Amino acid sequence: TRKPAGVKYPTSLPSLPFIGSLLFLRNQKLPHVFFKSLQEKYGSLYSLKMGSQYTVIVNNHKHAKEVLLKKGKIFAGRPRAVTTDILTRDGKDIAFGTYSSSWKFHRKLVHSALCMFGEGSLAIQNIICREAAAMIEALTNLQDNWIDMAPELTRAVTNVVCSLCFSFSIQKRRSEFESMLLYSQGIVDNVAKDSLIDIFPWLKIFPNKDLDVLKKSVKMRDTLLLKKLEEHKEAYRNDKVNDLMDALLNAKLNMETKQQFQEVGLTDDYLLMTVGDIFGAGVETTTTVLKWAIAYLLYHPEVQRKIQEELDTKIGFERHPLLSDRKNLPFLEATISEVLRMRPVSPLLIPHVALEESSIGEYTIAKGTRVVINLWSLHHDEKEWKNPDTFDPGRFLDEQGNHVYSPSPSYIPFGAGIRVCLGEALAKMELFLFLSWILQAFTLETTDKGLPDLEGKWGVVLQVNKYAVKVKPRKVS
Ligand code: HEM
Ligand code: PLO
Numbered sequence: 001t002r003k004p005a006g007v008k009y010p011t012s013l014p015s016l017p018f019i020g021s022l023l024f025l026r027n028q029k030l031p032h033v034f035f036k037s038l039q040e041k042y043g044s045l046y047s048l049k050m051g052s053q054y055t056v057i058v059n060n061h062k063h064a065k066e067v068l069l070k071k072g073k074i075f076a077g078r079p080r081a082v083t084t085d086i087l088t089r090d091g092k093d094i095a096f097g098t099y100s101s102s103w104k105f106h107r108k109l110v111h112s113a114l115c116m117f118g119e120g121s122l123a124i125q126n127i128i129c130r131e132a133a134a135m136i137e138a139l140t141n142l143q144d145n146w147i148d149m150a151p152e153l154t155r156a157v158t159n160v161v162c163s164l165c166f167s168f169s170i171q172k173r174r175s176e177f178e179s180m181l182l183y184s185q186g187i188v189d190n191v192a193k194d195s196l197i198d199i200f201p202w203l204k205i206f207p208n209k210d211l212d213v214l215k216k217s218v219k220m221r222d223t224l225l226l227k228k229l230e231e232h233k234e235a236y237r238n239d240k241v242n243d244l245m246d247a248l249l250n251a252k253l254n255m256e257t258k259q260q261f262q263e264v265g266l267t268d269d270y271l272l273m274t275v276g277d278i279f280g281a282g283v284e285t286t287t288t289v290l291k292w293a294i295a296y297l298l299y300h301p302e303v304q305r306k307i308q309e310e311l312d313t314k315i316g317f318e319r320h321p322l323l324s325d326r327k328n329l330p331f332l333e334a335t336i337s338e339v340l341r342m343r344p345v346s347p348l349l350i351p352h353v354a355l356e357e358s359s360i361g362e363y364t365i366a367k368g369t370r371v372v373i374n375l376w377s378l379h380h381d382e383k384e385w386k387n388p389d390t391f392d393p394g395r396f397l398d399e400q401g402n403h404v405y406s407p408s409p410s411y412i413p414f415g416a417g418i419r420v421c422l423g424e425a426l427a428k429m430e431l432f433l434f435l436s437w438i439l440q441a442f443t444l445e446t447t448d449k450g451l452p453d454l455e456g457k458w459g460v461v462l463q464v465n466k467y468a469v470k471v472k473p474r475k476v477s
Contacts (some may be wrong), residue, residue, distance in 0.1 A: 007364045008362055008363055008364060009047065009363060009364055010043075010045045010046050010047040010056050010360075010363045010365075011042045011043055011045075011046045011047070012046065012047045012048065012049075013038070013042065013046060013047070013048040013049075015048065015049045030347075030455070030456065030458050030462075031348065031458060032347035032348055032374055032375070032376035032377075032462075033376065035057050035059070035348075035372075035374050035376070035377070036059060036374060036376055036377040036380065038057075039059050039377065044058075044059040044060045044063070044377070045057070045058055045059065045060075045063055045360060045361060045363060047369075053079070053370060054366070054368075054369050054370065055351075055369070055370040055371075055372055056360070056365060056369055056370065056371050056372070057372050057374055058360065058371060058372065058373045058374060059374045059377035059378070059381075060377065060378065060381065060410075061378050061381070061384070061408075061409050061410035061412075062361070063360050063361055064373045064375075064378060064412070064416075065409070065416065066360055066361065067352060067360060067371055067373060068352075068373065068412075068415060068416040068417035068419070068420075069416055069417045071358055071360075072416075072417035072418045072419070073099075073355075073418060074354060074355055074356055074358045075352045075353070075354055075355070075358070075371055076098075076099040076352065076355065076417075076418050076419055077098045077099050077352065077353030077354065077355045078091070078095075078096055078097060078098045078099075078350065078351065078352070078353055079098075079351050079353050079370050080098075081096075081192060081198040081201075082198055082201050082211075083190060083191045083192055083193075083198055083211070083214060084096040084191060084192050084198075086191075086211075086214055086215060086218055087187060087191050087192075087214070087218055087276075088273050088276075088277075089269050089272075089273055092265065092269050092270045092273040093106075093270075093273035093274060093276065093277045094106050094107055094110065094273075094274060094277050094422065095277050095281065095350060096192070096350065097273075098353065099355060100265075101263070101264060101265075102263075102264055102265025102270060103265075105264040105265060105266075106265065106270065106274045107422065109247065109248065109251055109274075110244065110274060110278060110422055111422060112247075113241075113244050113247040113248075114164075114244075114422070114423070114425070114426060116241075116247075117164055117243075117244075124160075124164070124426065124429060125322065125323050125429070125433070127159075127160055127163045127164070128160055128429060128430055128433045128434070129320065129322075129433060129437075131156040131157075131159045131160055132156065132320070132433055132434055132437040132438075133320075133437075134156065134159075135152050135153070135155070135156040135434070135437070135438075136437055136438070136441050136442075138152050138155075139152060139438075139441070139442065139471050140441070140473065142471065145470075146447035146449060146468040146469060146470050147468065147469060147470075147471060148466055148467070148468060148469070149291075149294060149469050149471070150287070150291060150466065151181075153287050153290045153291065153434070154181065154283065154287045155177065156434060157282070157283055157286045157287045157290070157430065157434075158177065158180065158283050158287075160282070160430060161278070161279055161282035161283055162279075163243070164243060164244055164278075164282070164426075165228075165243055165244045165245055165275055165278060165279050165282075166228045166231075166232070166243055166244075166245055167242045167243040168228075176224070179220060179224070180224070180283075182217075182220070183216075183217040183218075183220035183221050184217075184221075184280065184283060184284065185217075186213050186214065186216065186217030186220075187214065187217045187218065187221065187280070187460075188284060188459050188460055188461065188463070189210075189213070189459060190210045190211070190213055190214040190217070191214060191460050192350070192460045193458060193459050193460055221276060221280075222272065222276075225272045225275060225276055225279075226272065228245060228275070229245065229268065229271065229272060229275075232245045232246060232249055233249065236249055236250075236253075244275060244278060245275055248266075248271045248274060248275065249271070251266060252266040252271065278422070278423070281422075281423055282423060282426070284460075284461050285345045285346075285423065285427060285461060286427050286430050286431065288345055288461050288462070288463060288464065289336075289339060289340065289343075289345060289427070289431055290431065290434060290435070291464040292339050292342075292343045292464055293335070293336065293339045293431070293435060294438075294444055294469065295452035295454060295464055295467060296335075296338075296339055296342070296391055296454075297335075297444055298444060298445070298446050298451055298452060298467075298469065299391070299451060299452075299454070300391060301445075303335060303391075303393060304439065304443065304444065306331050307329075307331055307332045307335060307435075307439050308439055308440075308443070308474070310328075310329050310330075310331050310332060311329065311332075311436060311439060311440050314328040314329060315328075315329075315436075315440065317440070317475050320437060320440065321432075321433065321436035321437060321440060322433075323429060323432065323433065325436070326432055329432075329436065330397060330401065330402055330403060330404050331393060331397070331401065332432065332435060332436060332439075333396075333404045333432065334393040334394065334395075334396035334397050334404050335393040335435075336428075336431050336432065336435065337393070337396045337404060337406075337411075337413075338391060338392065338393040338395065338396060340413035341379045341385075341411060341413065342379070342391055343454075343456060343462060343464075344375045344376065344379055344413050344462065345413070345461050345462060346375065346415075346460075346461060346462070347374070347375050347376040347462050348372050348373065348374055348375065348376070349372070349373045349375055349415050349419075350419075351370045351371065351372050352370070352371045352372075352373070352419065353368065353369070353370055353371070354366070354367055354368060354369045354371060355367070373415075375412065375413070375415075378410045378411070378412065379410065379411065379413075381408075381410050384408040384409075384410040385407075385408060385410070395407055414427075440474070441473065441474060441475075442471045442472060442473055442474060443472045443474055444469050444470070444471060444472075445469070445470040445472060446469075446470070447468045447469065447470050449467075449468040451467070452464065452465065452467035453465045453467070
């Protein structure tokens with residue numbers, strides 16, 4: 001291809017007609033690890049083709065911040081893909097929907113709803129603590145043997161998000177919870193992981209088992225969401241907003257009178273997809289981080305002991321931790337930060353798309369280019385982190401160990417800019433409260449089944465493989 005003089009494109013991986021760089025991408029490593037290693041040969045900013053799709057991979061924090069912050073609006077697009085289109089009814093959600101007026105409107109709406117229910121007010125803390133208490137009780141009953149903690153963690157987190165989205169708790173509705181677990185796994189396993197079907201959309205004309213699982217899972221989810229929407233429509237009383245679903249309905253009804261709601265995307269389709277995003281993100285991300293955190297604590301009993309010492313001196317056993325204790329428990333906070341550095345939930349973020357021609361550093365980026373930020377590279381950059389592969393919460397603490405800070409600009413577990421995570425505050429509250437409650441009540445130990453696998457399983461979130469834990473009560477009450 002000809003290019004105008006003075007225009008410089010990122011180094012391109014070898015590419016063959018039609019299949020693009022795909023052959024070079026067949027690899028044993030996880031994609032983010034492989035993309036990090038390609039830097040040695042191609043530099044920190046390089047391009048490749050997935051099928052016919054031109055993609056730029058960003059591996060350092062300067063370029064990443066240029067994309068996310070300085071030129072955030074230009075790179076605020078999202079690509080469309082077969083699997084995410086199935087999940088989100090062609091991009092009618094926040095996370096996978098491209099930049100548009102309805103995207104902006106829904107993001108703002110969710111943001112203010114989350115602020116209203118939570119930050120500052122005691123409502124979210126009460127909900128999380130209620131679930132933490134139920135989890136501690138359930139774990140107490142399971143104590144002697146080894147267990148898989150995942151179901152209890154998932155149940156607690158799911159209940160928090162259920163309360164926020166629908167003001168209901170699955171505690172007493174076992175079957176609904178089981179079906180949620182099932183469909184959510186079906187979605188996580190099959191959506192947006194750059195499987196062949198997303199690279200070669202025409203493949204969808206052939207029978208495809210993964211796609212069938214995805215469609216079935218999405219259908220189950222949609223049935224549940226629709227049921228909640230109908231219940232809320234029936235129970236809705238003017239301006240009485242109890243949860244996210246109410247907040248969306250309220251916005252819709254306030255507007256319907258002005259005949260505007262279609263313009264900003266307040267049809268039932270958009271409404272359901274927005275709630276679906278928050279519900280799905282709310283469950284999968286926080287649960288995954290809790291599992292990673294516990295996996296690392298099993299490898300590092302000294303870190304666990306230090307957190308417990310901090311808990312014992314600052315809180316003791318007479319009361320449970322509260323959000324106001326966050327500043328008093330810097331070592332726990334630093335541990336959470338280190339877990340998010342070592343195992344980011346979303347190691348490649350969600351792909352961004354250039355909405356117009358632009359540049360990254362000295363390189364020209366054509367309109368429509370996909371830009372993948374390799375958060376894994378940022379969080380493991382040898383120039384920014386001492387021994388980046390070592391788990392060391394201390395790197396987030398000042399010399400006295402009293403304050404948590406970010407020692408490098410190369411740390412953005414929640415992304416940055418106009419596409420920054422909408423749930424950061426909520427996630428941090430949950431991680432802090434659940435972990436502090438668990439470690440106050442129990443010591444977590446390895447079993448003869450061995451230590452967890454720390455590599456992880458690739459998907460729309462970086463998943464943890466199942467592992468066994470021994471949950472030992474710390475104080476007989
Ligand atoms: C987007 C991280 C929890 C809702 C993202 C992105 C990251 C991220 C890296 C992508 C940013 C980008 O593409 O540039 C995390 C981490 C979490 C977490 C590490 C937990 C520790 C949550 C929770 C919620 C949530 C609990 C919901 C309440 C969202 C939404 C988006 C998003 C809606 C899409 C934003 C957009 O595209 O405009 N998150 N997240 N996240 N997150 Fe989170
Ligand atoms: C998780 C499975 C749910 O059934 C659907 C869903 C909705 C929103 C997605 C989430 C899944 C995975 C994590 C995502 C989130 C939006 C933002 C978040 C991708 C697929 C992150 C970490 O970027």
